[in-house]
Amino acid sequence: MGNLKNNASPASVYAPDAAAIIKEAQRELGSPARRLFGRRMLSLGGLMLLSGCELKSGNAVETLLRRVSRLNDEAQALLFDPHTLAPTYPESMITRPFPFNAYYDIDQVPEVDAETYRLKLTGRVKGKSVWSLAELGALPQRSQVTRHICIEGWSAIGKWGGVPFSYFLSRAEADTAAKYVAFHCADGYWTSIDMPTALHPQTLLTLTWDGNTLPAKYGFPMKLRIPTKLGYKNPKHIVAITVTNEFPGGYWENQGYNWFGGS
Ligand SMILES: Nc1nc2c(c(=O)[nH]1)N[C@H]1C(S)=C(S)[C@@H](COP(=O)(O)O)O[C@H]1N2
Ligand SMILES: [Mo]
Numbered sequence: 001m002g003n004l005k006n007n008a009s010p011a012s013v014y015a016p017d018a019a020a021i022i023k024e025a026q027r028e029l030g031s032p033a034r035r036l037f038g039r040r041m042l043s044l045g046g047l048m049l050l051s052g053c054e055l056k057s058g059n060a061v062e063t064l065l066r067r068v069s070r071l072n073d074e075a076q077a078l079l080f081d082p083h084t085l086a087p088t089y090p091e092s093m094i095t096r097p098f099p100f101n102a103y104y105d106i107d108q109v110p111e112v113d114a115e116t117y118r119l120k121l122t123g124r125v126k127g128k129s130v131w132s133l134a135e136l137g138a139l140p141q142r143s144q145v146t147r148h149i150c151i152e153g154w155s156a157i158g159k160w161g162g163v164p165f166s167y168f169l170s171r172a173e174a175d176t177a178a179k180y181v182a183f184h185c186a187d188g189y190w191t192s193i194d195m196p197t198a199l200h201p202q203t204l205l206t207l208t209w210d211g212n213t214l215p216a217k218y219g220f221p222m223k224l225r226i227p228t229k230l231g232y233k234n235p236k237h238i239v240a241i242t243v244t245n246e247f248p249g250g251y252w253e254n255q256g257y258n259w260f261g262g263s
Contacts, residue, residue, distance in 0.1 A: 069258050076260035082196050086227035086263075089145045094210065095156035100217045101231065103189065103251065109216050110186040110237050117221050123182075123242040127173030133221055137207060139163045139171065144202060146227035148234065149263045160214075160225040162206030166199040174243045182248035183224060186237035191250035193226065193233060194260065202227050205238075233261040 100106050119131040143161030169176055176199060182192040197203060206225045207214055214220045219236025226234055232252045242248065253259045 066256075069256075072258055073260040076258075076262045077194055077196070080194075080196060080228075080260075080262065082200055084228075086146055086202055088227075089147065089157050091145055091159060093157050094145060094159055098158050098209070098218070099150075099154060099156050101150055101152070102187065102236070104187070106217055108187075111216060112186050112221050112237060112239075114221060117239075119222070119238065120240040121172055121174070121243070122240060123244040124175035124178045125172050125243050126175075127171065129172070133207070136163060136168075136205070136222070140167060141207070142204060143208070143211075144204065144225075144227070146202070146225070148225075148227075148231055150231035151257065151261075158218075159210050160204060160206040160223065161208035161211070162204045162222070162225070164201065165203040165205050165224065166201070168205050169198065169243075178243045179245045180243075180248055182242040182244060183235040183238050184240040184242070185235050186239050189235060189237070189251050190248070191233055191235050191253065192248035192259075193229065197226060197228060200226070200228055228262060230261040230263045232257055 100109075102109070114133055117133055119136065121129045121131075140163065141161055142164055143159055145157060145159045147155050147157050149155040166176075169181075174181075176195060179195060180192050181195065181198045182190065184190050204225045206219075206223050207221065209215060209218045214223060219238075222238045223236045224234060224238060232250070250257075250259065253261070
């Protein structure tokens with residue numbers, strides 16, 4: 001990101017808190033953008049020229065950066081190869097203890113009752129729309145050891161097991177031509193993904209961690225594990241899933257994290 005730093009001066013001319021804007025720009029213009037533009041990062045000045053925007057107020061900058069981030073989503077969607085697999089690891093490499101992360105402390109983890117729990121499907125779904133844990137557990141299960149990468153700067157290897165999500169979507173007769181799948185969680189968190197990622201062979205609706213029932217801290221009763229996406233795109237404690245053509249956004253995404261969030 002050196003170029004952004006070196007070209008910090010144009011931003012300071014136009015906007016009051018250049019440092020914050022540059023930091024935001026660095027976050028928004030993550031690695032996929034770097035891949036797209038080669039090693040020549042766009043400076044804020046370059047972005048201004050490209051967009052025809054004058055970065056006079058913080059608000060204009062934010063609007064511009066959001067537009068760039070959406071462009072970044074499109075670029076990542078284009079670069080995403082549904083047949084490319086994320087690396088898998090031997091069980092000996094599993095990170096123990098595995099880190100906990102959420103937008104709250106560990107003592108606030110939601111408690112979901114296994115007996116009364118029901119997963120609800122809404123939106124473009126024709127089949128069974130209410131699922132108990134026993135019904136989900138009776139579907140074919142697979143497990144994989146993959147690396148979870150958090151945008152906050154840590155990663156950890158874990159083993160998750162569950163139902164291939166593409167299989168689940170087809171069993172539920174979901175419209176797999178729809179654009180998005182959104183996830184609503186017991187703790188109020190929500191996120192959404194593109195359909196090609198939902199159908200990716202490594203995207204699993206997981207019920208176990210390390211061979212045992214998913215512990216509360218890791219998302220009981222269910223975490224969507226997507227090894228091709230960053231941690232914040234891996235919802236825990238899912239209670240409802242919506243298949244939709246309306247852009248759903250997400251908890252962190254609506255605060256500026258890039259929506260596609262590929263890893
Ligand atoms: N429901 C819910 N899901 C969530 C989050 C959250 O706060 N609530 N945080 C996300 C983030 S940022 C990360 S890094 C991972 C952390 O998962 P872990 O606790 O299993 O490490 O969960 C993701 N899914
Ligand atoms: Mo994260």
